[in-house]
Amino acid sequence: MTGANRIAGAGRLTPAKTARFTFDGKTYAALEGDTVASALIANGVHLVGRSFKYHRPRGILSAGPEEPNALIDVARDTARKQPNVRATVQEVFDGMKVESQNRWPSLAFDVGGINNAFSPFFAAGFYYKTFMWPRAAWEKVYEPFIRRAAGLGVAPTEEDPDHYANRYAYCDVLVVGAGVAGLAAALSAARAGAKVILCDEQPEAGGALHFDKGVTIDGQEGYAWAQAATAELSTMENVTVLTRTTAFGYYNHNFVGLAERVTDHLSRPDRKLPRERLWQVRAKRVILATGAIERHMVFANNDRPGIMLASAARTYLNHFGVAVGRKIGVYTANDSAYEAAFDLKRAGVSIAAIVDCRERPGEKVLSEARSLGIEVLTGHSVVDTKGYRRISSMKVVRNGGGAARSIPVDALIMSAGWTPSVHLFSQSRGKVAYDAETGRFLPGTYAQDCLSIGACNGTIGLQATIEEALAAGDLMARATGHQSGAKLELHGENAIEWTGGMAGSAEGAGADTTVKAFVDFQNDVCAKDIRLAVREGMHSIEHIKRFTTNGMATDQGKLSNIHGLAIAADMLGREIPKVGLTTFRAPYTPVTFGTLISHSRGDLFDPARKTPMHPWEEAHGAVFEDVGNWKRAWYYPRSGETMHDAVNRECRTVRDVAGIFDASTLGKIEVVGPDAAEFLNLMYTNAWDTLKPGRCRYGIMLREDGFVYDDGVVGRLAEDRFHVTTTTGGAPRVMNHMEDYLQTEFPHLKVWLTSTTEQWAVIAVQGPKAREIIAPLVEGIDMSNEAFPHMSVREGKICGVPTRLFRMSFTGEAGYEVNVPADYGQAVWEAIWAQAEPLGACAYGTETMHVLRAEKGYIIVGQDTDGTVTPFDAGVGWAVSKKKTDFVGIRGLKRPDLVKEGRKQMVGLLTKDPTEVLEEGAQIVADPNEPKPMTMLGHVTSSYWSENCGRSIALAVVAGGQAKLGQTLYIPMPDKTIAVEVSEMVFIDKEGVRLNG
The missing domain is CATH 3.50.50.60 (FAD/NAD(P)-binding domain)
Known part of the structure; x- marks a missing residue:
């Protein structure tokens, strides 16, 4: 038997195909195709859960995604458990283990039910008032209790054994919803030749035809027509049909997120298949046929x-x-x-x-x-x-x-009317409009290339819906460049066309306004709670929502929002639109973390990026550090050396002989086009139209507010081509920053941006013998100082492979940065090393690079700057053009606060005790005896022992720093106070002689 409540001859499931499952340990039989909800009702089970606040007995309210009550825990085995699954959408599979939630010790007898007896003390907003006093009790009493009580289901403790997939898709027309409207629109667009994706959250297409038996379309029973239409669409090469797929988010530029449940309905899924798949769809046009949701009576x-x-x-x-x-x-x-x-x-x-x-x-x-x-x-x-x-x-x-x-x-079955499902339309930033005649919010002003059709558009009547859908499909196909196909005609008949309107009252005329008449079932919000919120002074629906938690449950107010709004409007004596409408946010229904994360977990959660030279560095004993996602060689210790020993040796060797450094992680962006120089003029503070091909320039990039965003050297390869470098950690955001401005602020410029970070391996060769090391390997480039001066770039070959060779330095020594295609990176590195090692050069890591650049006063954006530093503060004001009339951040730089005297400025610090190395981040004061709270003048941004200087050095930002050169300041530490002298930022070779080798 599959349940005493089965009606012989009714329904569309096949009695011969059965499945068995357990609910709270008891075994039940179901038919293949049943949801947990339909199977439980078939077996006479109506009590399925407990409400969140009062723990009242709750049953199945709906048959779809709007379900607020029947939330269950579903398990396939001990490792595969998922809480808070809606029983109304979860299909039964053989061997499924289902448990009710939010009850103890059992569903029938729940100790938490005592909350219902104390409900007068738990009125809306009680937590805002009760838990504020006494203040000391919050952390010890209230917060632990609330945290234990929070939530409904129990999160799994075992690692998720399933895998998930992600797919990007493009189409001319995306149709959301496969009811009558969606199917008709998809048929119309597909027959016109448009590339169509049709998605629906149910296992089969049909929408309301699942329950509406009185519908006939083109002489076929409605549901049968829907299956035939789906079959036709599925055979078309230009159509993708996705069932069990929810469109959960509508984002900018017709980007829609779909969550496909691939194996959640299978008893023994193929382990090769993902459990769920995330579709990221970019559509030229979107048709929303999302239907309407029936409201309950209050x-x-x-x-x-x-x-x-x-x-x-x-x-x-x-x-x-x-x-x-x-x-x-x-x-x-x-x-x-x-x-x-x-x-x-x-x-x-x-x-x-x-x-x-x-x-x-x-x-x-x-x-x-x-x-x-x-x-x-x-x-x-x-x-x-x-x-x-x-x-x-x-x-x-x-x-x-x-x-x-x-x-x-x-x-008892009920209906207070139908609410058009405008969630996705609202997510698209469309503005809804209130239809006073029918008491509904309908799509109003569109913000994106989409159309709403059918019940979600307020259309009443089967034939009217069909005609609207056919026209929409044809219109969207033509809008994407396709010619209309043969005109498609469909004729529908309904046994009873609704004549009483689609809206209903929030409460019956005889309702007692003092008792528990529930508006939000999951969060136990009653009509009287809405009224209380209004009496407490909440006049905006957004405030009422937060005061009462109405619409804040997992169903996101699909059933409760309009009721709450109507009751509040009645209390306020205002029209419903005047009270406002709560925001519809993504996701439309809950989406699992697995679907969103997809492959990004375990080792792939934060993938380690390695440079082409990583195997060589590893083989030569490099110790690595994480810089963003990159593994970078930190230092190269020799036998018996500590980190400090190794860094000191590397620093001496680079200045005395030479060193080679893996700089492949630097961000690299190709900026190409006839307007490339003009674009860079707008993105950077300095000028680029005056830069000659073959030359380089250091550039500062600002945010709109005038603060330093990134920096790097830019080389001009040709009149219309630039090679832009960025900081390692800044590469993605700089690319996004540039692309954002190019698309939104400067779309008239003919410029193309390409990230080339991983295309080029970069080998920095720095030191007095740098030219001697690489010159024998270079072909087609004159390496003399006269032909190839500092801050130049040339294209040629090295070791027989193409190279972009930059004459530049981040150490203050004569230096070159060798860019070669990544596939040749290690081979060229090994060839350079073969030249360098006999001369006594070394390979050096990021720690040595930091010390060397600090000795020359070169800043690192993100370490010496913190988002509140301007170029003038950082000592690189010379990189801000005085002639340019516009660039990103120019207005920010002119703000009074950014040009006033006394701002924190970058300076050097020399400890009175040369052996004392400061702590980075340490605060700086003028008077160590000042009573607390002391006046903080700034902080240490970089601090190192410099073997080349024979002492410690540091960089810092200090209020009015340039005016304090030579003064003594103090750094209070827990065990002592350290005296420092404010100095210039450059600690070695202040004249810059060494840059020329």
Whole structure:
């Protein structure tokens, strides 16, 4: 047996295909294609969870992604567990282990249920008031208790054994939603030749056709037509059909994120298949056919198990073949709930009564109800219910007063109307508009190239929806450059066209406003909580949302937002649009971390990048450090050497002979185009149109606020080509910075940017014998000082391979940076090393590079600057052009605070005790005896022992530093105070003679 509530002959599942699963340890049978929710209802299980705050018994409310109650923990084995899965969308597979959440020790008897008895003390906002006093109790009492109580499911403790995939896709037209509207639009666009992606979150296409049996399209039953249309689309080469795929985020430039559930429905998935796949789709045009979500009625105790949406009951009957009860009550504010009652009645289920809070429903539905013998109570409201683990009766009262009537039921279905699903439209930055006639928010002003069609656009009527969809598909195909195909015509008929409107009241006319009438089921927000928020002074819906937590549960207010808004508007005496609308944020439904992370976990979570010379460096004993994602040689210790010994030796060798250094990690960007010089003029502080081909220049890049963003040497290879270098850690952000300005601020410039960081291996050869080392290996380049002066670049060959050879230095010595294609990096390095080693040169690492550059007063952006330093503060004001009228940051540099006297400026520091090495980050004061809090003048940015200077050296930013040259300042440390003299930044070869070798 697969459940006593199965209706013979109903539904679309095959009785021969069964699956077994457990719920809280008890085994149940299901049919293949069941969701956990439909299988539990089939087996008579209605109590499935507990609410978050009051721990009230909760049942299945919906049949889709809007479900707030039926959140479950799903396990395939001990290592594969996932909490907070919606039972209404999780398909059953054989061997599935399901557990309820947020209860102890059991679902039937939950100790947390005592919260319900104390609910008067837990009114909205209680935590803001209660936990503020006494203040000392927060960390010791309140916070630990709240953290233990927070959350619903329990996070897995085992490592996730599954793998995930990621795919980038491009299409002409992306259609979101495969109901009638989405299918018709996809057919229209595809037949016109457009490349189409159609996605839908359900296992099969059809949308509302899953429950609406009274639909006929082109002579076929609606659901059958949907499957035939899907089959046709699936055979087209220009169409990709993705089921079990949710469009969860709509971002800039028609970029849409899709989450595909690949194997979550399989009992024994192929281990080669990913569990879920993230699709990152860039579409020329987007068609949103996301439908509408049915709203619940707000009345006392409307949360008992067995109370659900009318469309959900209809889905369980017509698609899954399951009756949600045997004696069902109906409470509605519009015509659509009648169809659910009619379908249930025809299936042999008793309908106790249809309670309609309207005085005048549509005559068609009233006539049909009379013919089926269903009692209809118009102008009445359900004001309360009874039952614990399941509803047992509903209390009905005539609007305006009168005697109450108790009607026994074992299920109650309800409908307060339909809310267009405008979530993705809103995420696209589109502005919704309020339709006062129907009481709905509809797509208004579009911000991107998309169209909303069907129910999400407020369209009522099957034929109207089809015609709108066909026109949209054809329009979007033509907009992407395709000719219209043969005109597609579809004709649809519906048994009952809704005439009562799509909207309904937030509360029944007879509702008691003092009892628990739930608006947000998961967070236990009642109508009275919304009213309390208004009385407490919350007049914006955003404030009300945060005060009450309405709409902040995992369903993101899909059912509750409009109700909360309507109740607040009523309390404030304002029209609904005046109260505002909460923000719809991505994701539309929860997305697993695995899907978002994909392969980026374990060793791939933060991939280590290695230069082409890494194997050689490793073989020669290099100790590595992490710089961004890169593994960089830190120093090369010889036998018996400490790190300091090795660095001191390397520093002496570079200045006395030469050293070779792996600089491949420097960011490299190719800037090409007729407007390349003009573009760089705008991106950097100094001028580039005056730079001759074959020459280099040091450049400073600013943020808009005038502070240093990055620096590097730029070489001009030709009139229209520049080779730009950046800091190692700054390469990605500088590329993004440039691309952002090129696309948004300077789109008129003909410039192309290409990241070439990994294309070039860079070998820096520095020291007095640098030219002697590389000259024998170089072909086609005159290496003389006259022909190849400092700050030049030439193209030729080295060791027979192409090279871009830069004459530049970050040590103050004669230096060259050899750029060769990365594949040849190690071979060229080894050839250079073969020349260098006999001369007594060494390989040196990043620590030595830091010391050498500090000896020359060269700054490192990100170490000596902290985002609040201008070029003038850093001592490189000479790199700011006085002639240029515009560049990024020029207005920021003119701000009064950035030009006033007394700003922190970069200076050198010499300790009074030459052997004392300062700590980087140490604070600097003028008077060591000043009472606390002391006035901090600045801090140490770089500090080293300099073997070449025979003493310690440091760089620092000091308030009014240039005016304090020669003065003594102090650095208070925990055990002593260190006296320092403020000096110039250059500590060695101040005249720059050594640059020429």
